[in-house]
Amino acid sequence: MVEWLKNAIFYEIYPQSFADTNADGIGDIKGIIEHLDYIQELGCNALWLNPCFESPFLDAGYDVSDYMKVAPRYGTNADLKCLFDEVHRRGMHIMLDLVPGHTSWEHAWFKESLKPEKNLYSGRYVWTDDAWKDFDGIGNIRGFLRGMSDRDGSVAANFYSHQPCLNYGFYEITDPAWQQTMDSEDALATCEAIKDVMRFWLGMGCDGFRVDMAGSLVKNDPEQEGTIAIWQRFRDFLDKEYPDAAMISEWGEPDRSLRSGFHMDFMLHFGPSHYTDLYHDDNPYFSRDGKGNAKAFIDYYRKCYEPTNGKGMICMPSGNHDMKRFSNWLDDEEIKIVFAFILSLPGAPFIYYGDELGMKYLKGLVSVEGGYYRTGSRSPMQWDDGLNAGFSSAKKEDLYIPVDSDENRPTAKKQMADENSVYHEVKKLITLRQANQVLQSEAEVEFLYCEENAYPLVYRRFNEEVSVLIVINPSGREVQFPYDGTLGEVIYQKGGSLEAVNGKIIVPAETAVFVEEIK
Numbered sequence: 001m002v003e004w005l006k007n008a009i010f011y012e013i014y015p016q017s018f019a020d021t022n023a024d025g026i027g028d029i030k031g032i033i034e035h036l037d038y039i040q041e042l043g044c045n046a047l048w049l050n051p052c053f054e055s056p057f058l059d060a061g062y063d064v065s066d067y068m069k070v071a072p073r074y075g076t077n078a079d080l081k082c083l084f085d086e087v088h089r090r091g092m093h094i095m096l097d098l099v100p101g102h103t104s105w106e107h108a109w110f111k112e113s114l115k116p117e118k119n120l121y122s123g124r125y126v127w128t129d130d131a132w133k134d135f136d137g138i139g140n141i142r143g144f145l146r147g148m149s150d151r152d153g154s155v156a157a158n159f160y161s162h163q164p165c166l167n168y169g170f171y172e173i174t175d176p177a178w179q180q181t182m183d184s185e186d187a188l189a190t191c192e193a194i195k196d197v198m199r200f201w202l203g204m205g206c207d208g209f210r211v212d213m214a215g216s217l218v219k220n221d222p223e224q225e226g227t228i229a230i231w232q233r234f235r236d237f238l239d240k241e242y243p244d245a246a247m248i249s250e251w252g253e254p255d256r257s258l259r260s261g262f263h264m265d266f267m268l269h270f271g272p273s274h275y276t277d278l279y280h281d282d283n284p285y286f287s288r289d290g291k292g293n294a295k296a297f298i299d300y301y302r303k304c305y306e307p308t309n310g311k312g313m314i315c316m317p318s319g320n321h322d323m324k325r326f327s328n329w330l331d332d333e334e335i336k337i338v339f340a341f342i343l344s345l346p347g348a349p350f351i352y353y354g355d356e357l358g359m360k361y362l363k364g365l366v367s368v369e370g371g372y373y374r375t376g377s378r379s380p381m382q383w384d385d386g387l388n389a390g391f392s393s394a395k396k397e398d399l400y401i402p403v404d405s406d407e408n409r410p411t412a413k414k415q416m417a418d419e420n421s422v423y424h425e426v427k428k429l430i431t432l433r434q435a436n437q438v439l440q441s442e443a444e445v446e447f448l449y450c451e452e453n454a455y456p457l458v459y460r461r462f463n464e465e466v467s468v469l470i471v472i473n474p475s476g477r478e479v480q481f482p483y484d485g486t487l488g489e490v491i492y493q494k495g496g497s498l499e500a501v502n503g504k505i506i507v508p509a510e511t512a513v514f515v516e517e518i519k
Contacts, residue, residue, distance in 0.1 A: 002208070002246045004046070004093050005263055005313070007440045009343075009430055010350040011044035014321050015052050015074055016060070016400050017380050018353060020392035025399040027380070027391070029075040033086050035383075038412065040090050042356060042423070043430030046348070047087060047094040048210050048248075050321060052080065056106050058162050059370040060321070060378070062097075062212060063104035067197040077204075084205035095246060096201055098209035100194045101216040102158035102165050105145070109193075110164055114149035123186025124193075126156035126165045126219060129178040138174070139220050141165065153178070158216060160370060166190050168217040171226030182218060182226055191230065195237055198245070208246030214262070215251045224253075228260045235261025248348075254314055255307040264313045264348060265304075269323045273300050279326040279338050285457075286330055286338050288510055290475030294457050298450040305346070305445065313347035313441050318355040325352075325377050328361040333510065336425040336494055337474045340512035343429040344461065344470045346445050351426070354381055357410040358422040368401050379404060384413040425494070432492055432514070438466050439514075449481040456481060456507045460517070467517040471498060473507040480504045488516040 019031025029052065039047070051061035054069045061071065070080050087094045103110055112121035126141070128134070131152050135141040143161055146154035156165040167190050169182035180187055198209065218226030238245050238261075251257040252268035269275045274296040278285045285292030304314055318339070319325050326338060335358050342349050362376040371378055380403045383390030389403045389411060396402075403409075415423035433439045438461050448469075449458035456473035458481055469487065473479055473495075483505045487498065496508025498515065507513075 001442075002244055002263055004207075005246055005348060006442055007434060007437075008046040008093065008348045009044045009433070010046045010048050010095075010315075010348055011039045011042070012048045012050070012317070012320060012350055012352045014050050014353060014378055017378050017391075019381060019383070020394065023393045024073065025392055025394035026073050027400070028073065029070070029079040029083050033079075033083055036086055036090060036092070040092060041427075042351075043427055043434065044351060045092050046207075047092065048350065049094060049096055051097045051099060051212075056104055056162075057369045058104070059160055061369075062099050063102075063106075063160070063163050063370075064099055065104040065106040066108070067103075068200050081204050088205065093207040093246070095208045095210050095248065096206050097212060098194075098197070099212040100166065101213045102163040105148075105162045105164055113155075113164075114151055116150045116152070120189075123167055123180065123184070124190060126167050127151070127153040127178065128155075128175075129153055133175075133178075139222055140216060141219055156219070158213065165219070166194075166217075168219075168230055169226070170219050171221035174220065179220070182230065191233065195234070198234075198238070199241070202242045202245055207244075208248070210248045210250065211262070212250050214249035214257060214260075215253070224256055228256055231257075231260035231262070248315060254304045258307060264315050266315045266317065266350075267301070267304070269320075273297065276323075278341075279330055279334075280324065281329070284326075284329050286326075286334050286341070286474040288334060288474060288476035290455060290477055292474075293453045295450050295452050295454075298447055298457070302447060308346075309444075314345075315348050315350055316342050316345050317350040317352060318342055319352040319377065320350070321352070321378055322374055323377065324373065325355065325359060325361040327355075327358050328363075332358045332422050334474060335422055337472060337510065337512045339422075339426050339429055340470075340492070340494060340514075341457075341472055343426075343433050344439055344514060346443065346461075347441055349433075352377075356423050356426045357382065357412060357415050359410060360404055360406070362402070362404055365402065375401060382409055382411045384411050429492070436466075436468070436491065438463050438468050448483075455479045456511075458483075467519065469513075469515050469517050471505070471507055471511070471513045471515070473509065473511045476509045478506060478508055480506045486518040488518045490515045 016027045018027040021030040053064045054066035054071045055061045109121045109124045141156045143157040144154045158165045169187035170179040173179045247262045248264045249257040249262040254265040257265040283291040285294040365375045380391035415421040443463045447459045455475045461468045492514035495511030499506040
């Protein structure tokens with residue numbers, strides 16, 4: 001495990017929406033540098049920067065057209081190097097977003113692959129040998145393109161149609177006329193090209209990568225064994241050349257991602273996780289209405305946690321650029337209890353910019369850069385009561401995405417001045433976590449009480465020296481759970497006090513408590 005990950009608390013920055021210093025209505029790297037002290041004061045000691053590379057921005061930068069060049073709207077490579085240096089000067093770390101599974105259709109590699117004449121890039125993407133052939137029945141391919149050039153064939157797409165799949169080979173080959181093995185010359189060349197991208201940014205000072213769609217590389221790979229093997233090769237490369245480089249996967253299956261060599265895996269909001277049961281959808285568990293159900297999530301978390309012991313960690317985000325903000329369902333007091341949960345679990349917590357203020361999800365916005373419903377979670381950071389909430393001095397109509405127009409919108413300035421704000425609760429929880437190793441990433445967790453459609457949620461964080469009981473009751477009613485231990489000092493409390501009665505603990509409404517257990 002990379003040492004600094006053991007107590008890392010990440011702050012996710014969506015660069016185009018964080019801070020604009022040149023009045024073009026789009027955030028930039030210099031704006032991030034100007035607000036590093038704010039992030040550090042909150043208590044976060046690591047950054048995850050969403051893609052900042054050159055792109056046509058049909059998918060907000062996840063459609064890369066040049067992996068080794070900062071998009072001009074954000075600044076220059078020298079600006080990014082300056083950001084690395086300023087982050088390190090503060091004793092913090094920074095990870096870039098790596099998108100290895102596909103590029104933009106404007107990438108130079110893809111333009112070369114379109115040519116009918118065979119060249120070095122003809123096999124860089126997943127092409128059939130006939131324009132009339134598609135990818136029907138082939139696993140891990142979501143779409144395709146054809147008729148874009150004189151080259152005969154169709155090319156696979158990873159997500160949006162403008163994102164052609166890079167070629168890492170096929171695990172199971174059903175048509176050897178065009179499907180290549182994982183050890184083919186072209187598949188190996190793709191791996192080497194991505195290694196060069198990693199070398200470029202790690203050599204400049206990046207501390208590692210969060211990897212987008214990490215499980216998507218090898219095609220026709222039903223159990224992802226081929227993709228695991230590819231990442232193990234990347235792990236060997238990094239261990240030899242950059243042993244301190246941290247790697248975090250967007251995979252959602254720790255048993256696979258950690259075996260692949262990643263240090264951590266994200267708890268995803270889609271798939272089988274039931275993550276959205278907690279603070280999204282109609283009856284979130286963290287609503288005071290008390291109609292939620294956390295059991296399916298906790299059952300899945302337990303399943304994911306089992307293979308992480310001694311190997312790696314599960315990352316819990318407050319939200320991210322791909323989901324609606326939890327403020328769409330929860331108010332500030334409910335959000336405070338959410339953060340008590342997130343910041344008391346193992347693994348590295350991730351705070352999406354503005355969630356520490358309770359920034360709102362903006363409904364009804366026209367899609368920007370492939371965001372669609374996600375656009376409402378990507379609105380500009382709200383710094384103060386000035387023009388455009390302090391995000392930019394551009395004209396309102398020139399902003400990348402509109403600022404929340406509510407005159408009562410939360411801002412960093414107002415929240416920092418209010419001791420009872422979400423900001424100060426998050427800061428308090430981060431300080432507590434960093435002061436108690438038992439609350440950090442590597443201490444163990446044991447879930448003690450989580451019943452179907454019931455409250456509270458109770459778990460224990462422990463190591464060889466100390467054990468802390470975490471009791472979470474977001475509901476608006478008093479609840480109880482069986483407990484035969486002995487409680488000691490309370491180290492955190494929001495809401496009422498716990499009461500031990502006849503082998504049970506009574507928990508007041510809307511309460512989160514961390515209390516030491518006497519062994």
